[in-house]
Amino acid sequence: MIKTSDYSYDLPPSFIAQTPVEPRDMSRLLVLNRKSKNIEHVLFRDIGQFLIPGDLLILNQTRVTPARLFALKDTGGRVEILLLHKETSLTWEVLVGGKGLYKGKKLFLPITGDASYSNASSFPIGVTEETRREADNKNPGIIQAEIITELSGSRRRIRFSEPIEPHFPRLGHIPLPPYIQEELSNPERYQTVYARYPGSAAAPTAGLHFTEKLLDSLRDHGIRLGYVTLHVGLDTFAPITERDATKHVIHSEWCELSQEIVNLIIRTHEEGHRVIAVGTTSVRTLETAANDGGVSPFIGKTRLFITPGHQFRLVDAMITNFHLPRSTLLLLVSAFADRETILGTYRIAMERGYRFYSFGDAMLII
Numbered sequence: 001m002i003k004t005s006d007y008s009y010d011l012p013p014s015f016i017a018q019t020p021v022e023p024r025d026m027s028r029l030l031v032l033n034r035k036s037k038n039i040e041h042v043l044f045r046d047i048g049q050f051l052i053p054g055d056l057l058i059l060n061q062t063r064v065t066p067a068r069l070f071a072l073k074d075t076g077g078r079v080e081i082l083l084l085h086k087e088t089s090l091t092w093e094v095l096v097g098g099k100g101l102y103k104g105k106k107l108f109l110p111i112t113g114d115a116s117y118s119n120a121s122s123f124p125i126g127v128t129e130e131t132r133r134e135a136d137n138k139n140p141g142i143i144q145a146e147i148i149t150e151l152s153g154s155r156r157r158i159r160f161s162e163p164i165e166p167h168f169p170r171l172g173h174i175p176l177p178p179y180i181q182e183e184l185s186n187p188e189r190y191q192t193v194y195a196r197y198p199g200s201a202a203a204p205t206a207g208l209h210f211t212e213k214l215l216d217s218l219r220d221h222g223i224r225l226g227y228v229t230l231h232v233g234l235d236t237f238a239p240i241t242e243r244d245a246t247k248h249v250i251h252s253e254w255c256e257l258s259q260e261i262v263n264l265i266i267r268t269h270e271e272g273h274r275v276i277a278v279g280t281t282s283v284r285t286l287e288t289a290a291n292d293g294g295v296s297p298f299i300g301k302t303r304l305f306i307t308p309g310h311q312f313r314l315v316d317a318m319i320t321n322f323h324l325p326r327s328t329l330l331l332l333v334s335a336f337a338d339r340e341t342i343l344g345t346y347r348i349a350m351e352r353g354y355r356f357y358s359f360g361d362a363m364l365i366i
Helices: 044-050 131-137 165-171 205-209 212-220 259-270 280-289 330-339 339-351
Strands: 028-031 039-043 058-060 060-066 068-073 079-087 093-096 106-110 142-150 154-160 197-200 226-232 255-257 275-279 298-302 318-321 362-365
Touching: 028 044, 028 298, 028 339, 044 212, 044 362, 058 259, 058 280, 068 259, 131 255, 197 318, 205 318, 212 226, 226 259, 226 280, 275 280, 280 298, 280 318, 280 330, 318 330, 330 362
Parallel strands: 028 362, 058 226, 058 275, 060 197, 275 318
Antiparallel strands: 028 039, 068 079, 068 106, 079 093, 093 154, 106 142, 142 154, 226 255, 255 298, 318 362
16 A cells, blocks of 8 residues: 555645746756765756766657637537547547536637637627527538537547647647646747657656757767657646555556667667656656566557556656656656655755746756
């Protein structure tokens, strides 16, 4: 049994970063040595002094999808839709915000006219009969979405009248974590500079600290870079509610580790160098692909739940942000460095005024 309450801590709201640091690599970096328990405090741009030529950084190249949409009910009510998982070209699993959203309910997303239709606060008061007719007649200015299945809680399955992805530039908004209350002036600040493949509901935030200049500097220093993909699910923010954390049902996430990166990992370890995961998403991808024989290419969904007692097979060090209490991510880093060390380090970070969560500062655990 793993008591969930043992992985809780008090964090005043003032420690939760609401905006990112500019430039990216000016965030702070706490360096924790797992064996000696020694802690150092530097800026993220100084991370190179803790890396050795031949070390391999594994970075997650997923890109956050602008999956937050706003729609209207036929009664004129406003609805927020958060796309979670694409099932077919027209069908998605979603979260919905609003009342009366039952099976058969139709929603309308205007895509022509005033650009203010793309945000909830500026929607017209109601949907006119003309708008409903236009939607039913497949007018190119209206996308219709119908709720076809009621799932658990506020989850629904909806079917759009046409593929929604081409309309992301006009209708889509980047979904920020629920604890960030301020608007983001530049949506690209919630993307890593190496983000490539859309599919995430949240950013792999440990990578937000890197700039192109810093990555180039690390390459020049002899640090290898390897890329994996894991599409982050919204459940990454869900707390563990079970008293025994081992009974928590971990969310599944799609990930890929290519043969090219497998070869690079094997070469790195054979030469006596370290594999350093950038973020818990990279950790999860690597440890999913690990096996008794070492590591193999992997593509598909992972439900790996890393808890204290896990034997890490591939990851020698990790870069990570400061995580929510009672979260699967806090258990993961505690598995890597032990609970007492992590919670003690978090207390020191608070004493030193570090910023927490997605837009916060970073840790390097070696």
